[in-house]
Every structure is written in structure tokens, then in C-alpha cells.
Amino acid sequence: EPEVTQTPSHQVTQMGQEVILRCVPISNHLYFYWYRQILGQKVEFLVSFYNNEISEKSEIFDDQFSVERPDGSNFTLKIRSTKLEDSAMYFCASSGRANTEAFFGQGTRLTVV
Amino acid sequence: AQSVTQLGSHVSVSEGALVLLRCNYSSSVPPYLFWYVQYPNQGLQLLLKYTTGATLVKGINGFEAEFKKSETSFHLTKPSAHMSDAAEYFCAVSLRTDKLIFGTGTRLQVFP
Numbered sequence: 001e002p003e004v005t006q007t008p009s010h011q012v013t014q015m016g017q018e019v020i021l022r023c024v025p026i027s028n029h030l031y032f033y034w035y036r037q038i039l040g041q042k043v044e045f046l047v048s049f050y051n052n053e054i055s056e057k058s059e060i061f062d063d064q065f066s067v068e069r070p071d072g073s074n075f076t077l078k079i080r081s082t083k084l085e086d087s088a089m090y091f092c093a094s095s096g097r098a099n100t101e102a103f104f105g106q107g108t109r110l111t112v113v
Numbered sequence: 114a115q116s117v118t119q120l121g122s123h124v125s126v127s128e129g130a131l132v133l134l135r136c137n138y139s140s141s142v143p144p145y146l147f148w149y150v151q152y153p154n155q156g157l158q159l160l161l162k163y164t165t166g167a168t169l170v171k172g173i174n175g176f177e178a179e180f181k182k183s184e185t186s187f188h189l190t191k192p193s194a195h196m197s198d199a200a201e202y203f204c205a206v207s208l209r210t211d212k213l214i215f216g217t218g219t220r221l222q223v224f225p
Contacts, residue, residue: 031211035215060213101147104156107155
């Protein structure tokens with residue numbers, strides 16, 4: 001069964017460092033998303049990406065964040081200068097069509113120290 | 114603004130008992146509604162969804178949910194809980210845009 005794959009599963013980084021979280025969406029999907037879940041809180045939308053551009057982003061997704069689809073298979077989230085409050089589980093998701101269910105990856109737990 | 118409210122952050126039931134997890138939404142347009150489940154240390158898995166048509170939706174693992182427009186609700190039920198149902202359950206709404214808006218989640222515990 002096709003699935004969304006995220007790497008690494010856990011990343012520890014020092015405050016101020018850049019991190020790149022990687023995702024391989026389901027191969028024939030066209031819509032890509034990043035969500036995050038701070039420990040004990042709800043899952044929050046960060047950004048959606050379609051046709052090689054951002055289609056929507058939340059207030060959380062400020063200038064420190066960027067997304068890229070560098071090739072036909074990967075979808076990345078970059079945080080330029082991490083803060084302690086960026087510590088969270090980051091989920092990548094993809095869907096085949098707009099307004100249909102999104103398939104989520106297992107998540108990357110980011111810990112900023 | 115759209116929102117999702119899940120009543121009860123923790124629900125405990127005995128094995129074999131009815132499971133009822135509550136979800137209410139606020140929306141200015143007809144929503145698409147979803148329930149996702151998150152098992153420990155895993156990602157989010159879709160249980161079921163409502164888009165249009167029949168208001169009673171059946172999902173995986175014996176779960177179902179009913180869209181009630183008059184009550185702005187989409188409660189999740191299962192007639193008989195199993196130990197393996199212990200997980201965190203998230204209700205989510207999509208309002209004709211790509212993004213999902215999640216509720217705060219309900220942790221289901223099942224006791225033998």
C-alpha cells in the first residue's frame with residue numbers, strides 16, 4: 001500500500017541551526033502539506049503546496065520556514081534558524097485531489113535544545 | 114471563522130462497551146469532515162470522512178460517524194470497544210480549501 005515516508009524520525013538540533021525535514025509523498029499525489037503537533041496540543045496546519053508553489057500558509061509559517069519540491073519525489077520543510085518553540089512533531093501529508101483525504105506520514109520529532 | 118471542538122480530552126470505556134467521541138464544528142459553508150486516529154508513536158490514519166451524500170458514514174475498524182447539520186456535529190461511535198482501539202482520535206474539518214483544521218483530540222482508553 002502506498003504511503004508517505006518521512007525522514008528522519010527524530011532530529012535534535014541546537015537553537016539557531018537550520019534543519020531540513022524530508023518527505024516522500026505518495027507518487028501520484030499532487031497536493032502536499034506540512035502540519036505540526038506541539039507535545040500535548042492539537043495538530044496545526046503549516047502550509048499547502050500545489051503545482052510547485054505555496055497555495056496556502058498559516059500564521060505559523062513565517063519567514064523562517066520554507067518548502068521545496070526539489071525533484072519529482074521529495075518534499076522538504078526547512079527551518080532556517082530554529083527556536084526552542086519549534087520543538088514539535090512535524091507531519092507531512094499528501095492527497096491526490098483537492099478536498100479529499102490527506103495521507104499522513106509517521107512524522108519527524110524535532111527537538112531544539 | 115471555522116473551528117472544531119472535541120468534548121472530552123479523555124474518554125475511558127470498558128472492553129465491549131459503546132464508544133462515543135464527540136465532535137462539533139463551526140462553519141459558514143458545508144464542510145467536509147474527517148476522523149483521524151493516532152496510535153502511540155505513529156502518524157495520523159484516516160478512519161472515515163464525510164463529503165456529501167449519506168450522512169451516516171462507515172469507516173475502518175468498525176467505527177462510524179453521523180453528520181448532523183442541525184446540531185453541527187460529527188460524533189464518532191463504535192458499538193463495542195476493543196483493547197486495540199486505545200489511541201488518540203482527532204476530528205478535522207476542511208472548508209473547500211486544502212487545509213485540515215483539527216480539534217484538540219480525544220484520548221480513548223479501553224479497560225479490560
